[in-house]
Amino acid sequence: MTPGRAEARLRAVRAAMDEEGLDALVLRPSPDFRFLGGEESRGTPDGAAFLVVTRDTIAATADPAVLVPEGARRVGVDAEMRVRELFGLAIEAELVPASAVLAPLRLRKEPHEIAAIGRAALRAEEVLRQARELAWFGATERAMAATLRMLALESGCEEVLSLRVAAGEHTARPAHLPGARVINPGDALLVSLCGRWDGYCAEVARVFAVAEPPEDFEAMYSVVLAAHGAALAAARPPAPAADVARAVGEVIDGSGYGRFAAARTGRGVGLGPDEGPRLSEGTPLAPGMTFCLEPAIYVPELFGARVADVVACTDTGPVVLTSGPPALHVLER
Structure with missing residues (x-):
């Protein structure tokens, strides 16, 4: 500084x-x-x-x-x-x-802070991009989490704040910790990384399928992507932050998955991984605010999907600081 x-x-x-x-x-x-x-x-x-x-x-x-x-x-x-x-x-x-x-x-970050948060988000996203090249078949959640942690540290991550690898039915557990479950073809896979780079925090979450997606999974994932898009459309200063959560809820409710929607839609990120603005509150959005947008659906005992990206508010609207959630990627190995 x-x-x-x-x-x-x-x-x-x-x-x-x-x-x-x-x-x-x-x-x-x-x-x-x-x-x-x-x-x-x-x-x-x-x-x-x-x-x-x-x-x-x-x-x-x-x-x-x-x-x-x-x-x-x-x-x-x-x-x-x-x-x-x-x-x-x-x-x-x-x-x-x-x-x-x-x-x-x-609450409102200075331009150099937004740039630093953007760099952190891109590094987290790059780790998850590298995850697509790893050998997942037959590995355990815990082993893959250890590999991703190593990749994060090699990327310059100063502190891994949370790292989630969940396969199959475990993707439906919001607080799941990587365990001994073996990853098999036909599994849904949820991977997220939250860390600190150069003092600033970011989290990115991505969803994959192993060899082939489970039945009905692609349809559910498409609802999460639609909710992400609706949230961005609503995230325009000076709208209340709660409008973003409301937009997510309307999409998921309209799809029939409403009772399986995640309780939290997003929270602010910056020097800390969980700060203002909180998207469940009425704080007016303003240029300089940055938050992790994280719509999710969790269907107990079956599967879940959560995408997370860091978004910056500007005078002209929201800017996603990563490339944004992609179409469902099927892992070949």
């Missing part, structure tokens, strides 16, 4: 602190920490310093109580603060979530 950008962010944060009546912010390594330029340090407890922001200073320290002003009444603490860290702060003040100050400021 350039000095000018850092100073502008700090001015905005201090103005928001004044509005919320906060005397200081105490941040641990987290998206909020990185938003204000915090850098991890291995010379302090837990491998990283806290970042303390007051009306006069911003500094890293292993002991936040030293920098919090004497007589402070309200202090914003990081939403990712661990319990033992909270107890160890030794700050005699009301502790409130720092997200009240920082979340609104992080």
